[in-house]
Structure formats: C-alpha cells, structure tokens
Amino acid sequence: MASPTPPLPVVLVTGFARASSGAADPTGDLLALLAAGPPDSAEVRTQLLPADPDGALLKAVEAMDRLLPDAVIALGLASGTGEILIERVAVNTRERGAVVPPERPEGQRAAPRNEPIDAAGPAAYFSTLPVDVMAERLKRADVPASVSNAATLEIGNSLFYALRHYVALRGQETWFQRRPPAGLVSRVGLIRVPPASDRRARARAREAGLTLPLDTALRAVTIAIDAAAGYLAAEAATDTRLIPS
DSSP states (O other): OOOOOOOOOOOEEEEEEETTOOOOHHHHHHHHHHHSOOTTTTTTEEEESSSSSSHHHHHHHHHHHHHHOSSSEEEEOOTTSSSSEEEEEESOOEEOOOOOOTSOTTOOOOHHHOOOOOOTTTEEEEOOOOOHHHHHHHHHOOOOEEEEOOOOSHHHHHHHHHHHHHHHHTTTTTTTOOOOOTTTEEEEEEEEEOOSSHHHHHHHHHHHOOOOOHHHHHHHHHHHHHHHHHHHHHHHHHTOOOOOO
C-alpha cells in the first residue's frame, strides 16, 4: 500500500500597499501575481499589509494566527539596488521622524530618531529561512540576488523583527496583547525587492541599474518559495528542525 502524500507546506507571503506618497513599492503587485499563479511546491497564501509598521504588524499577526503557516516570507522594498536582497538579520531598531527643537532655525531638517522595536527584546534575530540556499538558487536562475547581512531600519526590518519576536515569545508575555497559537512555529524571513514607479522613473532607474522587471521579481519570489518548501519537506521527512543556511 502506497504511503499517503504529505500535505504541502503552507507559506504566507506578505507585501505592502503603496504609500500615499507614491513610493514605488512593487510588493503588493507581486502578491496579486502570486495569488493568480502560485507555485506547485507549497500552499501559498498572501496578505497585503498597510504601509505603516504598527498596522502592518497587526495585520500580519492576524494572518499568522488564522493560517498557522509553516513559513512566512515578508516582502519589502530594496531602494538603491537592482538586485533581490535576502536579509539574514533583523535588528531591534526602527527609525522615527524627529521633532525639530524650537531653537533650531526654521526649515533646518532634523536627523531621524532611532528607537527599539521592543525595549525588552533581544538586539537582533536571524532569519529562520534558508537564506544562502535561496540566494544560490536565484543566482543559478540568472536572477540578480545576494544575501544582505546589514539590516536597514525601514518598515521591512520592523516587520521581520516583530514577527520573529512573536514566534519566539510563543505566548510567554503580552507584548502583542494576545497569545500566539500553541502550534505557531513558523519560519520567518525578509526578501527585499527593487522599486518600480511610473514609466519615466522606471526608465531612469533601469538606466542606472536600480530596478528589476516585475516578471523577474515574481520569478525570484517563486524560486524562494520553492527553496523554503524544499527545506520544510526535508524537515518533515527527517522529523528534525534543520538549521538554516
């Protein structure tokens, strides 16, 4: 008698809605394309998030509680580059706009303030996705990609850190004013995608090598999902929690 086919891993992919400022974040578009044609290696679920750290976190946590995904791939924006960046680390720091002191001359720009995402949390979390495997597969598929070891302080880092922290807590404290489900052991990581904008801006960025065609970005995310699914399948086959690489 043939053994039953193991269920596909559930992979939640998140992206951000376009900010009101018109920032050229393509991740929301990628979610729509993924939902229309998901890869066969995983049961892919998508969640569009608002473009603010607190709202994005709440929406992502709701999706995790509902779906109990095996892995979460957060998509963020990679400004100033033309390649896919697979983040290895999330830091416990976010950037807030500074208040201009009264004594500062009018119009003089204040430097942003940095503050911890969680004052009681660890300084950083590592991705629990197989970042090196993902990067290698992307390069073999002729997709410009690299592993980033220098986290930014943008919204993607905030979400990455907060979701890793949420899984790590497993209900041990009330940082989110809610208890994670007992079975929540999702692997979590962040992949940043180069920007896109209006036609003229895309042309300028393309000339500078600071953009990536949307279909190439979609192929990159699909390959990353396949890599994560393969890793999860290997874990299930050996009943062992593998160490990401």
